[in-house]
Amino acid sequence: MTAHPPLRxxxxxxxxxxxxxxxxICLPKDLEDDGIKDxxxxxxxxxxxxKGETLYWAGESFSGIYALKSGSAKLVHxxxxxxxxxxxxxxxxxxxxxDGLTAKEHRCALVALETSRYCELASSDLEPLAKKIPSxxxxxxxxxxxxxxxxxxxxxxxxxxxxERLAGFLLDLASRYQxxxxxxxxxxxxxxxxxxxxxxxxxxxxxxxxLGRLESAGIIKVQGKRIQLLDINxxxxxxxxxxxxxxxxxx
Amino acid sequence: MTAHPPLRxxxxxxxxxxxxxxxxICLPKDLEDDGIKDxxxxxxxxxxxxKGETLYWAGESFSGIYALKSGSAKLVHxxxxxxxxxxxxxxxxxxxxxDGLTAKEHRCALVALETSRYCELASSDLEPLAKKIPSxxxxxxxxxxxxxxxxxxxxxxxxxxxxERLAGFLLDLASRYQxxxxxxxxxxxxxxxxxxxxxxxxxxxxxxxxLGRLESAGIIKVQGKRIQLLDINxxxxxxxxxxxxxxxxxx
DNA sequence: CGGTAATTTGACTCTTCTCAAGAGGCGTGG
DNA sequence: CCACGCCTCTTGAGAAGAGTCAAATTACCG
Numbered sequence: 001m002t003a004h005p006p007l008r009x010x011x012x013x014x015x016x017x018x019x020x021x022x023x024x025i026c027l028p029k030d031l032e033d034d035g036i037k038d039x040x041x042x043x044x045x046x047x048x049x050x051k052g053e054t055l056y057w058a059g060e061s062f063s064g065i066y067a068l069k070s071g072s073a074k075l076v077h078x079x080x081x082x083x084x085x086x087x088x089x090x091x092x093x094x095x096x097x098x099d100g101l102t103a104k105e106h107r108c109a110l111v112a113l114e115t116s117r118y119c120e121l122a123s124s125d126l127e128p129l130a131k132k133i134p135s136x137x138x139x140x141x142x143x144x145x146x147x148x149x150x151x152x153x154x155x156x157x158x159x160x161x162x163x164e165r166l167a168g169f170l171l172d173l174a175s176r177y178q179x180x181x182x183x184x185x186x187x188x189x190x191x192x193x194x195x196x197x198x199x200x201x202x203x204x205x206x207x208x209x210x211l212g213r214l215e216s217a218g219i220i221k222v223q224g225k226r227i228q229l230l231d232i233n234x235x236x237x238x239x240x241x242x243x244x245x246x247x248x249x250x251x
Numbered sequence: 252m253t254a255h256p257p258l259r260x261x262x263x264x265x266x267x268x269x270x271x272x273x274x275x276i277c278l279p280k281d282l283e284d285d286g287i288k289d290x291x292x293x294x295x296x297x298x299x300x301x302k303g304e305t306l307y308w309a310g311e312s313f314s315g316i317y318a319l320k321s322g323s324a325k326l327v328h329x330x331x332x333x334x335x336x337x338x339x340x341x342x343x344x345x346x347x348x349x350d351g352l353t354a355k356e357h358r359c360a361l362v363a364l365e366t367s368r369y370c371e372l373a374s375s376d377l378e379p380l381a382k383k384i385p386s387x388x389x390x391x392x393x394x395x396x397x398x399x400x401x402x403x404x405x406x407x408x409x410x411x412x413x414x415e416r417l418a419g420f421l422l423d424l425a426s427r428y429q430x431x432x433x434x435x436x437x438x439x440x441x442x443x444x445x446x447x448x449x450x451x452x453x454x455x456x457x458x459x460x461x462l463g464r465l466e467s468a469g470i471i472k473v474q475g476k477r478i479q480l481l482d483i484n485x486x487x488x489x490x491x492x493x494x495x496x497x498x499x500x501x502x
Numbered sequence: 503c504g505g506t507a508a509t510t511t512g513a514c515t516c517t518t519c520t521c522a523a524g525a526g527g528c529g530t531g532g
Numbered sequence: 533c534c535a536c537g538c539c540t541c542t543t544g545a546g547a548a549g550a551g552t553c554a555a556a557t558t559a560c561c562g
Contacts, residue, residue, distance in 0.1 A: 077403055077404075077406075079407050079408075080491070080492065080493065081491060083407070083410060083411070085406060085407040085410060087403055087406065098396050098399060099399070099400065099403070101392065101393060101396040102393050102394075102396045102397040102400060103400070107400055107403065108403070130388075130389075137381075137388035137389055137392060138381075138388055140392055141352065141388060141391055141392045142352060142353050143353075144395045144396050144399060145349050145350075145352040145353045145395050146353040147399060148349060148350070148395060148399040148402060149350065149353060149354070149358055151399060151402045151403060151406060152328055152338055152358065152359070152402055154406055155328075155336060155338065155402060155405055155406050155409065156328045156330050156334070156336040157330075158406065158409040158452060159334060159452045160330075161517075161518095192540065192541090193540075193541065193542095194540080194541095201409060201410045202518080202519090203518070203519055203520075204540090205518090205519080205520085205521095205541090205542080205543085206517095206518060206519075207541095208540095208541060208543080209518095209542085209543080212543085224526090224527080224540090224541080240331070240332060241331065242331065412549075412550095413549075413550065443507090443508065444508070444510095445508080445509095453551090454550070454551050454552075455508090455509080456509090456510080456511085456550090456551080456552085456553095457549095457550060457551075459508095459509060459510055459511080460510085460511080460550095463510075463511085475508090475509080475558085475559070503562100504561105504562095505560100505561090505562095506559105506560085506561085506562105507558105507559085507560080508557105508558080508559070508560085509557080509558070510555100510556085510557070510558085511554105511555090511556080512553105512554085512555090512556100513553090513554090514551105514552085514553085515550105515551080515552075515553095516549105516550090516551075516552090517549095517550090518547105518548090518549085518550100519546105519547080519548080519549090520545105520546085520547075520548090521544105521545090521546085521547095522543100522544085522545090522546105523542105523543090523544085524541105524542085524543085524544105525540100525541080525542070525543095526539105526540080526541070526542090527538100527539085527540075527541090528537105528538090528539085528540095529536105529537095529538090529539105530535100530536090530537090530538105531534105531535095531536090532533105532534090532535085532536095
């Protein structure tokens with residue numbers, strides 16, 4: 001895999017989809033050039049959310065599919081008793097909003113974890129656009145199935161012990177950051193310990209203790225929200241993943 | 252809600268989609284009459300699975316979207332360490348196969364829990380059919396998002412105590428059976444205790460004990476796989492759902 | 503009717519949660 | 533620039549829910 005330069009926020013210029021640095025990750029990924037241009041014409045671009053701001057609440061009516069352009073956000077499900085579950089951490093280039101598509105009403109809330117920008121493909125534009133781009137509906141179907149795969153993976157993970165879940169989470173985050181041009185071994189968590197707990201089904205104290213344990217094992221280095229991965233194979237082992245045969249062990 | 256007569260298996264006749272008794276639940280639900288006829292022409296109908304037989308394994312290549320016609324099945328995810336999670340219990344009229352759509356390779360296995368029949372919409376027929384029925388892709392998108400909603404609900408439930416999960420599972424099953432014309436208060440589990448455990452993230456012994464506990468509380472009656480719901484409100488309370496205000500309490 | 507698989511029940515263990523207290527970090531305003 | 537207050541994080545101790553292991557009972561299939 002080739003490394004790309006870090007994705008920089010275009011703070012002052014609205015970039016057309018075809019010129020966006022997220023074109024390899026975001027919706028355009030699977031579209032041909034003409035489709036990207038058609039898409040670009042109707043996308044509402046570069047809206048901003050401040051940290052803690054909510055784009056939509058659960059129960060609000062569905063208005064479209066969104067793509068995160070910069071920053072990060074959490075997709076939060078809240079049950080009748082007020083218990084929160086973070087369904088996903090949303091990073092730049094990722095789509096969200098599918099939680100409102102069936103019922104025409106969102107099942108989750110989307111909350112920014114830092115100052116973030118996003119683009120909107122309004123539901124009213126969706127049908128006309130689908131006529132111009134025949135493959136669009138199928139691409140959206142694929143993306144929603146992809147997100148379901150991820151939730152299924154989480155559901156399966158929820159049966160594994162806490163340390164495996166946390167280690168797996170860190171590995172997943174690292175590779176997602178890497179795909180966006182950031183170093184694999186070092187990143188900042190935009191989630192609090194509480195949020196990580198709500199994502200992994202753990203108490204915040206357990207998250208803190210487990211991070212401490214991985215640190216004392218020399219596997220990671222923790223400085224508040226900054227995480228460094230010191231021993232990737234150790235982390236994979238902790239995540240319950242079979243260790244890759246590295247070059248050095250082949251001698 | 253009107254009660255429909257129990258859905259009987261058409262053991263010897265292949266029924267066109269427009270004449271199928273599942274037309275209010277299955278894919279035709281959202282299609283106009285012409286669409287149903289077009290669909291009916293390409294659907295491969297009434298294939299059979301014996302109890303324990305597998306329609307597809309994880310890793311097998313995606314070949315289409317399926318609908319269960321009779322019987323029941325489980326969609327099973329198996330992780331690297333061989334731990335199983337039952338993602339969903341599939342009942343007649345429900346679609347499955349979305350787990351293979353993105354990667355073109357199934358992520359889960361589908362296993363019949365009893366002698367069952369199913370219909371197939373082959374992926375090769377999907378594109379031509381979508382041209383004849385413009386709304387088809389969107390309907391499939393809605394269905395996949397609906398299934399995601401259900402998995403999200405399960406993920407949220409996985410953080411709740413065991414008894415709530417089990418009680419919620421029984422209530423969900425009852426209403427799904429009711430929709431298919433069976434009585435709400437009484438049904439046969441096609442899952443073993445082990446499978447229920449794999450579905451809810453519990454040990455089979457815990458499932459057995461909790462069923463026993465609900466029975467001694469007079470909320471349900473358990474006779475092996477036969478379950479009777481004796482006290483719906485009690486069950487809702489056990490599931491952590493706010494009790495409905497019933498007519499009698501309004502006096 | 504025998505054998506295998508499923509279920510129940512008991513005793514014990516252990517992971518993770520809860521409650522609690524203290525430390526650290528950050529932004530705001532004086 | 534420092535002090536205050538608030539939010540987040542860490543760490544400890546004890547409790548509890550659910551898991552594991554084991555054995556007996558029951559149900560089901562051929």
